[in-house]
Amino acid sequence: MAHDIKLDVLTLQIKNSKGKFLNFDKFYTDPADESEGEKLHSFNDLFIEYIKEFGSRFMVHTKTGKALNLDSKNVRYFSNQRIIKGRIEGGTSGIGSKIKKIDNISDEDAFQVSKDDIEAIPYYFLIWMPEDSNLGLVIVQSLGGKTITDIFTAHFRRFVSEYFGNKVSVMLNDLVPKEMIDKTKKDGVINSVVFRRLHLPSDKAEKILGLKYTGQDITVEIKISGLKKVVGSRSAIMQMVNGETAALFDTSSLKDYGIDGEHDTIVKFEHNGKTAQGKASENFRLAPSYYVDEIDIERDEYNHPSFKSIDKYCVSFLGAMKDEIKYVPVNK
Secondary structure (H helix, E strand, O other): OOEEEEEEEEEEEEEEEEOOOOOOOHHHOOOOOOOOOOOOOOOOOHHHHHOOOOOOOOOOOOOOOEEEEEEEHHHOOOEEEEEEEEEEEEOOOOOOOOOOOEEEOHHOOOOEEEOOOOOEEEEEEEEEEOOOOOEEEEEEEEEEEEHHHHHHHHHHHHHHHHHHOOEEEEEEOOOOOOHHHHHHHHHEEEEEEEEOOOOOHHHHHHHHOOOOOOOOOOOOEEEEEHHHHOOHHHHHHHHHHHHOOOOOOHHHHHHHOOOOOOOOEEEEEEOOOOOEEEHHHOOOOOOOOEEOOOOOOOOOOHHHHHHHHHHHHHHHHHHHHHHHHOOEEEOO
16 A cells, blocks of 8 residues: 555664774763763663753754654653653655645645644654663654654764764664565566766756756766566676676766766665665665555554554564574673
């Protein structure tokens, strides 16, 4: 369906200024204090302070045009399990729209959304920071193409760094099971490849636009689709993905559009109705998402997953992800 429930899973680590990953039991002490002194913060304290930063306002991320808010009444703490979970509201900001009825397009009955309003959708999240390890997990729910994972993690990363006086940094990386990657590469259909160039040089931008370049970032994407119908294309592309050939496509004719070696090549896989993509800049590391089967979830009147059902699913899912990262307690 259009609004599939998707889970983004990331590993979480805290690194000090010396490059050492910190156990979460020591993370709450002053990183500059090498002694085993009294902890300065409880497990809950950090997130309590994080919530305070929002107040009653949405935090706007200008680069993505999204905003988010976290309210204390939507957060639950489970210190014994080392889990913080709840719902965070977020969505598009900075652009106006109108809300109309399906069977009535009259402007007289439309609700006007201003550019200062937020498309506030609740998204479930769960953070697990085990006391006896330096590797935790973050799970954030999305709805189809709607997600706040990017701004939530970026905002949290910045806050933690500033909260501890830039003495520590948060490391967040996508967790993708090897079994899923292997299956997608083996059975997935490759129908499209995209060439993407960020920060197009001013001379090329002016030539393409026919206008005086203003210095704003311009991105160019060129997509080749229909490849699944081309005999031998999958095999040739996989050789590139696996590093067996340096390049596959002759892009010399695209230099005027910024596709000149400074661009990224993105291969898109389709498997079981889902998509995953790998970028040349990341050695074609695939990042498919986890989709929740509709039979495992209940939706409310707004078509959002009910908190009870998504929470039950994610707590169980967390156990599987612990196995995936081969969680073993770190000796203190």
